[in-house]
Amino acid sequence: MKAKAVVLTAPNEYSVQEIELDPPKADEVRIRMVATGLCQSDMSVINGKLPMPTPVVLGHEGAGVVEEIGENVTNVVVGDHVITSFIPMCGECYFCLHLEPWLCTATDLFSGMQPDGTSRVKLNGEYIGAFAALGNMAEQVVCPSMCVVAIDKKYDLKAAALVGCGVMTGAGAALNTAEVKPGSSAAIFGCGGVGLSALQGAKIAGANPLIAVDLSDEKLAVAREFGATHTVNASTDPVAQIMAITNDIGVDYAFEVIGFPAVAAQAYASTRRGGTTCMVGAGSPEQEYTFSALEMPLSSKKVCGCMYGSTNAKVDFAKLLGFYETGQLDLDRMCSRTYTIDEVKEGMDDLVAGKNIRGIILY
Numbered sequence: 001m002k003a004k005a006v007v008l009t010a011p012n013e014y015s016v017q018e019i020e021l022d023p024p025k026a027d028e029v030r031i032r033m034v035a036t037g038l039c040q041s042d043m044s045v046i047n048g049k050l051p052m053p054t055p056v057v058l059g060h061e062g063a064g065v066v067e068e069i070g071e072n073v074t075n076v077v078v079g080d081h082v083i084t085s086f087i088p089m090c091g092e093c094y095f096c097l098h099l100e101p102w103l104c105t106a107t108d109l110f111s112g113m114q115p116d117g118t119s120r121v122k123l124n125g126e127y128i129g130a131f132a133a134l135g136n137m138a139e140q141v142v143c144p145s146m147c148v149v150a151i152d153k154k155y156d157l158k159a160a161a162l163v164g165c166g167v168m169t170g171a172g173a174a175l176n177t178a179e180v181k182p183g184s185s186a187a188i189f190g191c192g193g194v195g196l197s198a199l200q201g202a203k204i205a206g207a208n209p210l211i212a213v214d215l216s217d218e219k220l221a222v223a224r225e226f227g228a229t230h231t232v233n234a235s236t237d238p239v240a241q242i243m244a245i246t247n248d249i250g251v252d253y254a255f256e257v258i259g260f261p262a263v264a265a266q267a268y269a270s271t272r273r274g275g276t277t278c279m280v281g282a283g284s285p286e287q288e289y290t291f292s293a294l295e296m297p298l299s300s301k302k303v304c305g306c307m308y309g310s311t312n313a314k315v316d317f318a319k320l321l322g323f324y325e326t327g328q329l330d331l332d333r334m335c336s337r338t339y340t341i342d343e344v345k346e347g348m349d350d351l352v353a354g355k356n357i358r359g360i361i362l363y
Helices: 040-046 157-163 166-177 193-205 217-225 238-245 261-269 295-299 313-325 341-353
Strands: 002-010 013-021 028-038 062-069 081-084 121-123 126-130 140-144 148-151 186-189 210-214 230-233 251-256 271-279 302-305 335-339 358-362
Touching: 002 341, 013 140, 013 341, 028 081, 028 157, 028 341, 040 341, 062 140, 062 148, 062 157, 081 157, 148 313, 157 166, 157 313, 157 335, 157 358, 166 193, 166 251, 166 313, 186 193, 186 261, 193 210, 193 217, 193 251, 210 217, 210 238, 217 230, 230 238, 238 261, 251 261, 261 271, 335 341, 341 358
Parallel strands: 186 210, 186 251, 210 230, 251 271, 271 302, 335 358
Antiparallel strands: 002 013, 013 121, 028 062, 028 140, 028 358, 062 081, 081 148, 121 126
């Protein structure tokens, strides 16, 4: 089967090309994509911050309709509406068996290959990779069945696509990873799509005050619309401003969703004694976080990493869509602009410029 796809051929060189897909093998499915989110992780692959072998089909956040299944597939049937998960859920590896499916090792996120080490995607007759064994920036996708979760057909697939990465990561950071408690205080450093998702997750958990931190007054205004009780422009000592809001105590939970060491230091400094700093943003492999070897033990602060919102996708995707249905999670306003696949470069430029909360490719 032939389909349009966004293919990265070298760092910062990508375009829409025609690919050919093999039929799904055992334990695999073919999905007609309906919506694909434009995520910062895709840009990190494009610019080499997250290195991957090329050529590779981009995209890892999306939703669509199952059109074909391989042998042994039992979790979905043809016609199901599904969200893709860029982390598989094999149910058999050490981490799945120890109830940490967000750390599943069944696929190599950055190899571009299927679990068996091969590809289902051809470009000009040669097999190429697919980001996270998905390659969601394409009209059609063949991927492992353990990377798809069926959802109720009543949900808008454009909104559901966001749950596959950004919303799950952000909201999950608050609800699952940090386990924000009702009445606790929280600060979100960075008000892009993942940051606003973390903010909404903390709001659902009952955080108050709920402080949004960013350099953009426009983004801070949007954060208030999404539930922030206070906003802090980080151009002027955000730690001091947070301390003023919290009577010099600091917040119970601070979330760094950008991946910058300097911002992580601010998040840690704004965390109260005994509080939790949650690192959500992914930096480059060359960067390092540093903490005082004296302050950390004496302050009893906890620092935790957050991979994919510590999600059990089979449970949490439906849970987040339930919050969407009841109005607690606003996915519609997060889809701030849509693009055709042929407009992908404009969409990625808008992502870098911060023009959208989340841009979506619709097929």
